Amino acid sequence: EAGVTQFPSHSVIEKGQTVTLRCDPISGHDNLYWYRRVMGKEIKFLLHFVKESKQDESGMPNNRFLAERTGGTYSTLKVQPAELEDSGVYFCASSQGGVGVTQYFGPGTRLTVL
């Protein structure tokens, strides 16, 4: 069974540009999470989807970040326009529906904003 996949693995963009990150969860997992780790800091929650619905987006830093989950399958996280402080590693995780305890993580996307 394929794990959580993320694309791209690395992205280097300039301040003011737009970047879209993609996450494909484990097939059948209703819950999809986005987390971010800024250099040297702890991993922080961004948002949580249940199927196609945003269950909790309390961790989204500001309105430059837009997350979608098309048809309850893959998810995208768009940053527009990107700022220097957006640099970090963006992790996606998925878990089974209901109260699935374990979150399975993807390899992350390392975003560098110059």
Added chain:
Amino acid sequence: AQSVTQLGSHVSVSEGALVLLRCNYSSSVPPYLFWYVQYPNQGLQLLLKYTTGATLVKGINGFEAEFKKSETSFHLTKPSAHMSDAAEYFCAVRKRVMVSNYQLIWGAGTKLIIKP
């Protein structure tokens, strides 16, 4: 509010020595606790988790952790370190936001360095 503290951003041990990575948590409800590991250039991998029941939890690669409620701790141990254990280790507690709505609260991570 839940929080996690990992003592030591870097821990260095000799190959074959005991590994001890410390994690303390705060939680107003019975916690679900996790240890994840990130090997160089890889994603986060679940090492072990505590939900309910037995307080000594065994994970992959010879790691184990003991939930101690009285000490609010969930320290990770391995009897004998191997070079391949060099990685960054993260402790996390599950936070319930609403019914069926959870997120993970993370510690800052501990980099484990293995000396030959």
